[in-house]
Each structure stands twice: as structure tokens, then as C-alpha cells.
Amino acid sequence: MSTPDAGLLVALVGNPNTGKSTLFNALTGLRQRVGNYPGVTVSRKSGTCDLGDGQKVELVDLPGLYSLAAASPDEQVVIDALSGNIAGDRRPDAVVLVVDATNLLRNLFLASQVAELGLPVVLVLNQADVAQEQGLRIDTALLSRRLGGVPVVLTSAWKGEGIPEVRRGLADALSRRTPLKRVVWPADIAGALADVAQAAAADTGKTVSSADAQRLLFDTNVSTAERLGWTLERREKPLRAARDRVRNSGYNPMAAEPLVHYAQLRVALDGVVSEGLGKAGRTAAVDRLLLHRVLGPVLFMGIMLGFFASVFWLAKFPMDWIQLGVDWTKGVVAPSLEPYPMLQSLVADGILGGVGAFLVFLPQILILFLFIGILEDSGYMARAAFIMDRLFSWCGLNGKSFVPMLSGFACAIPSLLSTRTIEDPKARLATAFVVPFMSCSARFPIYALMCAAFIGPLYGPGWESLVMVGMHCVGLVFAVPTAFVLTRLVLKVKPQPFVLELPRYQMPKPRDVVWRMWQNAAEFVSKAGTVIFAITIVVWALSYFPRDASVAERIRAAHPTESAEKVKARAQAAYVEQSYMGRFGKAIQPVFDPLGFDWKITVGVLASFPAREVIVSTLGVTYSVGEGAEADSQDLRKAMQDAKWPEGPRAGTPIFSLAAVLALMVFFALCSQCGPTIATLAQETGGWKWAAGSFVTMTTLAWVVSMAVYQVIIRLT
């Protein structure tokens, strides 16, 4: 991460949701994710910022925090960045403090804590457009004077207003090196801080800054002591003595810091903000509706239903077009490759059949992310957490778990990262453990395929969407008891506080929402072009080879009266069956037999261990290779509808009976087949133990529940 030492390092610090990432994007020209929810950025990201005079600095975007007394892992990132505690990283040379212009007092608390670091500071009052709308007028010159002469800049980062001034202010701060005015401690607190600094320095042999001394004295968090290497037994006594000294002067040591800071900030802010005539925002009014006792939950359900309905219905048309496009390409390409049967099979059955079957789901992915983006940027996400908290608290999670869980419906990986906003490590672990249960977009393809091929045609579109919604609930239904067992019995999590700021509502910004959707779509498509493509070819090859000519000859000899076409089809099927994949699938199939999976499905299940979506492309290969002779006519649905058990007790009955279709969907709803998720889980929980636990739990659960579904339904139908 480190850059040439010549470059200066500047950190963006501020409360959550003030617009740091938006400002970062404006200053660096990069595109960091932004959103109207406290805790969008959870790790540090850096970029290069031009100061306008040719000078370049490295700018770091950090998670938001309210106080340096860090409680959650994302806040700790900021403390570490400011103290140069991240491996291979330096301390910043300056800090851009981003504050919300509509709430200076609260935002400046963090600023005056940061002032203790003594670094050059630029104070950016962001969201000036909102402040102006509310009729607030801020005297920046007066504020600058009160705060020790640091540059103070009013910006609307989102509109790009005031950005050149920030660059200039930063250049100014770096050359003049003006720190923010520090708080003046009452004599006894100052004395206690000096005692702590002295004791720590004596014990550790390190230099202990005044900022360090404050963290040591005021916080229950021990990260500073750990960084300095000040052990518990050595620090216990001097810290107790210093805290007693503070207490004897009339301050509770745990409350002294905010009390002193806020009192002095009130004085510093006196006369800085004048309230003119402004529009009262609509937030309170909208909340009266959206958080209403009765209407609130109704609207919540409505929004969630609308969410799923639009994903299914709206996406239908573009999906059909893509399918048509794939079929058309197949129809054009396949005949021209007739002279080269192997290449023909590779292109038509392998690549187009596999990757095509996967790409069809692009429209649904787009709508899914569009929706989540709108929910987040409008400010509704925090309200959803507020409404849902009660339902989560009984199982040891909290409303903050809701956001990772909801976005888990899109993809588990960013959701696992967003669990970093949860303070308690155990609650965080429990949330991370259940996030992969949420029905992510990678499960979508298999549900959609099964519903469109079987549920829809047999029971009508009503049932089709009901089953779709139902499948999305399966994960949730099992996640909640799992969380309960985990938090109550295994981890024994203490009840969690739920202090979440409810941001003001705003019109979702199309630019941000579309950007986010676009990024995710690009990721999806590039996955189709890389991972899925590679697995598809491997699966195709395993199901194409070995290809001994004797097989075809034997078939021809056995069916002398049949047409050439028919013999060819039979031969294809025979080839697949004796291919490597066929043999392997048949060997493993008994494990999945109680679930009603034939060997082709078994192959799909096995092939999709790296990524769930692969099931669809694998079925695309295994089922169309057998039919493949007339490549233009058969699509995957038809091939599956016609598939029958060739032998055994179920011979002649359809493989994809209602029981098997449901069992297959349930299996994929619960299984843990996603390599990246497991890797992320290991990374976020600090070891492979939990990742392995998650894999075993989910796979076992998937097998058992899916088996139960199959066995029950097969007996009922």
C-alpha cells in the first residue's frame, strides 16, 4: 500500500454519512461506492488527488465515525490509519475533516478529538446545498478564526461545488501546517493526562502523544494500550489513579471528554450559524408515514413484495430477448461448424449453452441492484433496520444486521464486509454466519429456470411467482433459528445496543444508483466471461470425452431400422453417459438419490461448488449434449421437461417431478456453494474455522431439508 516516500498522505475523516466518499470521488476522479446510510465505507481506499498547483498527494477515504473512542472494526480502521498503525502505512501528513454543514456541533466533536493529533487540518463543511435550503448561513471566516485559523471550505461535494477550494485549502494547510485549535482541559484532567502519558512512556519506553494519553485515560477500548504495548498489569494502577483524580475534580472520567469538548464547542460556534428562513425538510413528514404503526409495516411489506415482483416481471422481457439472441447465434453458428463435430459441440453446447444460460439472468441482476441502490440512497434502508430490529433482537442480532442481510439478497460478499459496522465481535460473527443463507442473486438462475420450466407451465404464473418468493424466504427461515442457536448457545452474545442515526431522506441520485448497478452488472458479465466460461469448458470437455467411435457404431448396429437422425441422438446420449463426467456423476449419484437427483443433476451440483450459478450452465451442457444433434431447436427447458428416469424403480417417470424440482431449489437455497463467500468469511472472521463451520452447516442443512422435501412431496403426489 505504501507509496514513494516523497508523496504526502492525506486522510479523509468525518462522521458517517457526511459525504466523505463523495468528496473523495470528486477530488480523485475515482468512483467509490456512496450511499445514504451510516456505514457505507468500511475499509480504507486510496487515490491520487491533484492540489491544483501541480502538487499531488495520496488521499485516503476512510469509514465514518462519531468518536475516536472506537467500538466497531470499521471505526478501528480510522484510529489505526490516523496513528499509522496499519502495516506498511505511514501516519497521514494532513487531515481533511468532512463535516455535515447542517449539524456542526455534533460533527465538530470528532474534529476536536482529531485536533489533538496536531496534524494540519482542512475543515470541509459539506452538504452546503442542504444547509442553504434549510436557511442556515454559516460564517466560515469566523469559524476559521475560532478554530485556530485552519482553512474552512463550504462544499456541495455531490454537485462538485467548492472542490477547487478544497484543493487550495489543502495546499494551504500543508504549507502553513495550521493545526485545529485544541480543547483546553480543566487543570485536574490535564494533570491526569500528563500522569498517564508519563507512566505509559516510562513503562513502554515509547513516546506517548497527548492524543494517546486521552485515549488511554478516557476509553474502555484498549487498542491504544495494545499498540503501545502497555500491558494490563502495568497500566491498571496508574490508569486507576488518574481516573480517580478526574473523578475527584467532579467529572466522571468516562464522560469528561464529551462534556469538556461540547462545552467549548458551543462557545466556539456561538454566532457562527445564523438561521434564516428556510424550508423545513420533508423527512419528519415522510417518517410519519413510513414509520407509522400500521402503515409502516404494510408499506415495508409492499416495498419488499414490489422488489421481488419487479425483479421477476420486469426482467422477463429482456430475458426472453437474450434467450432469443443466444438461440439465434446457435442456429447460425452450429450448421457452419458441421464439418468439425467436436468444435461444433464445444461452441453450441459448451459455450453458448453454458454461458448463454448464465447471461440470461443479467436483467434480473440489474433490477436487483437498482432496487437496493434506491432503497439505500433514499435513506429508507436505515428505516428498514429500525422497523426490523425487534424481529432480529430476539435471536441476538440487531437492526444493523438487517442491512447486510438484505443486501445479502444481492450478493453475500459485499454484505459480509458491511457487517463491520456491528460493534460487538460476536454479534458480528453471528451476522456474518447467517448472511450466506440469504438468497443471493447467484441462486436466482436455478430458481428462475426451474420455475419457468416446471412450476409456470404446470400451475400457472401465480404459483410461479409464489414459489419464487417462497424460495427467497427459505434461507431466511433457516437463518433466524441458526442465528438464535449461534448467539444464545454457542457464542453467548450479550444483548446488543442499537444506536443508529436515521439519515434525512433524499431523492436517490441516479448517477450513484446507476453507477452501482452498472458496476455489479459488469462484474456479473466478466464472471460469465472468465470463471463461468472456464468451468463451462471443463464441464463440456468432461462430458465430451472419451469419444470412442465404437460407441456410435454399436448403437447403429443395434438400431438398424431407425433414421440416421435418431441414431445420432441416441449416440450422443450414450457418449455423455460414458464420458468422464457421466461416470463420475453416476458414481456419486447414490448420495443424492434420496433427494431425487439423477446423475446429470449430481454433476451439476458437483460442478457448481465454486459458484452456484454454474448449475444452470452445467445443466445446459449435460442436457443439451444429449439432444444436441439439431442444435437450433431444443432449448434447455424442453430438454429437461422431456427427461425421464431411464432405469431403476422410477424408470419412465419424469426426472423433474414436482418433488425433485422443489428439492433441487431448496438444496440451492441452503447450500454453501460459493468459493468467494467462503474465502471472504474466512477473512472477515479471522480464520478458516468459521468458514469451514459455515460450509459444513449449510451443506448438511441443504441435504437434509432437500431430502425431506423430496421424500414428503413424492409421497403426496
Place this chain on the structure above:
Amino acid sequence: MTPLSQLLPGQFGKLASLNPERGVDQRLMALGLLPGMVLKLIRKAPLGDPLAIEFCGQVVSLRLAEAENLIVDVSADCPIQRPRQP
């Protein structure tokens, strides 16, 4: 003197005391909720818990159980103008 959890939606109160040793209260203090501060219970969530409270021009959620230890004075006249609602 009443626990914050017993305020009615829409009611104002002046914070009399909190427990600085608790993590939740430390968070609230960082947000500016200090003794003497006027706050308002805006509403309870549809299921009765958590609460939404307003102080220092911001709306923050808080669980009922956590609000029990926050003691507010509802009889004190609340001289501070109604906190700004963005």
C-alpha cells in the same frame, strides 16, 4: 424524573442523568446527548421497540431496554427551541 423509555411519543424531556460506564451511553454522549440536553421521543417502532429520539438536530434509534437507564426530567420547562428537524 422518568426513564426515557416511559416518555410518550412526541413528548420532550431534559436529560437528567445517564450511566457513563455503559457503552451505549458513551455512544450517545459522543453524539451530543449530555445531561441538561433537551430531547424528544419521536416515536416507537411499529413493534414497540426500538425508539427514535431526537436531539442536537439528529434522529437516532435506541432500544427500549437501553432507554430505561436514561433519566429525563419532563417537568422542567424546555427552554431550548425545538431541535431542528432536517
